[in-house]
Amino acid sequence: MARSLITLPVSVPRGQVFTVRVLLQHPMEGGFRVGADGRVLPRDIVRRFRCLYDGEAVIEAELFPAIAANPFLEFSVRAADSGSLLFVWEGDHGFYQREQRSVVVT
Amino acid sequence: MRLLGLLLAAALLPLLPQAAEPAGDGRRSGLADMGAATQAMQRDDSRNPGMLWVLQGEQAWSRPAGRTSGSCAGCHGDARQSMRGVAARYPAFDAALGRAVDLRQRIALCRQRLQPAAPEPAESEAALALEAFVAHQSRGLPLAPPADARLEAPRERGRALFGQRMGQLDLGCSDCHDALAGRRLGGSPIPQAHPTGYPIYRLEWQGLGSLQRRLRACLAGVRAEPFDWGATEWVELELYLAWRARGLPLETPAVRP
Numbered sequence: 001m002a003r004s005l006i007t008l009p010v011s012v013p014r015g016q017v018f019t020v021r022v023l024l025q026h027p028m029e030g031g032f033r034v035g036a037d038g039r040v041l042p043r044d045i046v047r048r049f050r051c052l053y054d055g056e057a058v059i060e061a062e063l064f065p066a067i068a069a070n071p072f073l074e075f076s077v078r079a080a081d082s083g084s085l086l087f088v089w090e091g092d093h094g095f096y097q098r099e100q101r102s103v104v105v106t
Numbered sequence: 107m108r109l110l111g112l113l114l115a116a117a118l119l120p121l122l123p124q125a126a127e128p129a130g131d132g133r134r135s136g137l138a139d140m141g142a143a144t145q146a147m148q149r150d151d152s153r154n155p156g157m158l159w160v161l162q163g164e165q166a167w168s169r170p171a172g173r174t175s176g177s178c179a180g181c182h183g184d185a186r187q188s189m190r191g192v193a194a195r196y197p198a199f200d201a202a203l204g205r206a207v208d209l210r211q212r213i214a215l216c217r218q219r220l221q222p223a224a225p226e227p228a229e230s231e232a233a234l235a236l237e238a239f240v241a242h243q244s245r246g247l248p249l250a251p252p253a254d255a256r257l258e259a260p261r262e263r264g265r266a267l268f269g270q271r272m273g274q275l276d277l278g279c280s281d282c283h284d285a286l287a288g289r290r291l292g293g294s295p296i297p298q299a300h301p302t303g304y305p306i307y308r309l310e311w312q313g314l315g316s317l318q319r320r321l322r323a324c325l326a327g328v329r330a331e332p333f334d335w336g337a338t339e340w341v342e343l344e345l346y347l348a349w350r351a352r353g354l355p356l357e358t359p360a361v362r363p
Contacts, residue, residue, distance in 0.1 A: 003161055007152035025158040027312070069312035070155040 004099055006087060011104040012079040020051070021074045024089055024097070030065035046071060046091035054083035063091075079105045135354055136297030136362065139288065144309075148361035156238060156307035156359025159231070159314045163239025166232060172221030178236075181220065185243050193241035194249050194356055197345050199256045206260050206341050210237045210316060228335055234314045238305045241358035248355055249302065251348045260338070264346030267339060273330030279343075294363065300351035301344065303360020310363065317344055 005023040012018045024046065031043025049061040049071075059075045077085070087099045137145060147153050168179040182188040196209040207215065213236055214225035226233035251257075271278045282291065283299035290296065304317040311319075318340050322332040333339045 003158050005152065005157055005161060021152045023153070023155060023158060025155075025162075068309070070158060072153060072155070 004087070004089075004097065006099060006101055008085065008101060008103060011106050014079055014081075014105050017076050017078050018103075019074060019076055020085070021072070022049075022051075022087055023070060023072045025070055026089075026091070026095075028063075028065075028067055028069045028071060032065070044092050044095075046089050046095065048088075048090045049073060050086075050088045051075070051077075052086040052088070053077055054081065055086075058085075079103070081105055133298060133300065133351070133354060135300055135302045135357065137303070137357060137360065139295040139297045140362065144361055144363055148303075148357065148359075154307065154359060154361055156305070156314055156361060159235045159238040159305070159307075160242045160359060162231070162235035163237070163242075166236050167239060172217070172223030174221055176221050178216075185240065189240050189243040191244050191247050191250070193244040193358065194247045195252050197257075197341050197348065198252055199254050205338065206257055206345055208317075208341050208344050209241060210318075211336075211341070213237060213240065229316060229319060231314075234305050234316065237316070238314060238359050241304065241356065244356045245358055246355050248353045249348055249351050251345070251352055257345060260342045261345040261349055263339075264342035264344070267343050268346055268350075273325065273328035275328040277328040279324065299347065300354050301347045302351055302354050303357035303362070305358065306360045306362050308362050314359065317347075 003025045005021075007021040009018050026046050027044060028046065029041050029044040031041070031045075033041050035041045043065060045065055045067070046063045049059075049063065050057060051059045058077050059073075061073060063071060082105045083103065085101045085103060087101070089095070089097045137148060140148075147155075151157050164185075166178075167185055168177050170177045170180075179185070193209055196212065197206045198212070199205070200207045200212070200215065203215075210228065210233055214228075214233070217223050217225045226236070268279045271281070279299065282296050286296050287298040288296065301317050304320070305314045306320070307314050308320075318335070321340060321343060325332040
């Protein structure tokens with residue numbers, strides 16, 4: 001299980017825009033490098049990231065081989081109702097990671 | 107005259123202030139030589155990728171392992187209290203081994219002697235994560251090498267190594283990091299080589315790495331054959347570097363290009 005670091009405020013006033021930062025531990029091997037044995041290292045990247053706010057997609061991102069290891073994303077969300085933010089990363093070789101955080105709207 | 111100075115410095119060593127260094131002596135962390143983007147990445151925990159390893163280390167801290175099914179937390183309790191300031195004192199003398207050990211080796215010894223479990227291999231994710239977690243507890247504290255007489259001889263050997271020219275390029279550490287610090291080598295800033303942020307997240311490595319790995323890269327850079335992994339020379343060099351950086355605050359996990 002990969003590790004992730006998700007930063008968001010614990011509580012936000014209704015209607016306010018807040019910042020969410022997500023950092024995921026992943027090698028993002030581009031598929032072009034040669035390993036110590038002379039073979040090309042197979043591509044192993046995160047291809048897609050989604051964030052759902054109470055089931056509604058607030059951001060969807062496609063990731064590509066030229067993105068550095070441990071991809072970091074920052075985006076803004078407008079606070080509507082108290083609820084949960086669901087973070088989903090999908091990638092090569094069946095990589096799948098989901099994390100959930102709750103946000104309190106005051 | 108220089109030798110006399112060295113001897114004098116060695117004699118005065120235990121008398122030196124351990125915590126605060128007089129401000130404005132010109133010594134600065136490598137962070138000061140980095141670009142604004144790298145500095146921002148290190149200073150904000152939500153952007154610093156090194157925090158991923160700290161997080162992993164935090165989980166390992168309370169995970170039982172070995173025959174006794176003990177965990178680090180079982181003896182040491184809350185790392186935020188028990189490990190505060192520990193990393194700032196390493197490398198330190200290990201009485202049972204009769205030589206100096208660095209923080210990674212100390213953690214491995216603890217695992218081997220008390221849990222007892224097979225130590226994580228050097229430079230493995232697990233070893234780096236635990237070391238990063240322990241060192242992170244001392245963030246902001248000044249490096250305080252212990253005034254231990256048994257460390258003086260290895261530290262002096264480290265000092266000699268620091269000045270010794272080696273490799274096909276015939277360069278010593280001090281040729282760049284003392285004489286040319288603050289200038290550039292092939293576009294990259296030359297820092298003063300203070301080990302204040304290890305294990306560090308290096309963008310070039312795309313991951314976390316130890317001081318030993320960094321030192322190996324410098325040795326390979328002057329086209330010298332690096333010492334073996336775990337060789338005593340590394341710890342001697344680390345001892346001298348820690349003393350050279352005494353008083354500078356710890357930054358683990360630091361970010362460097």
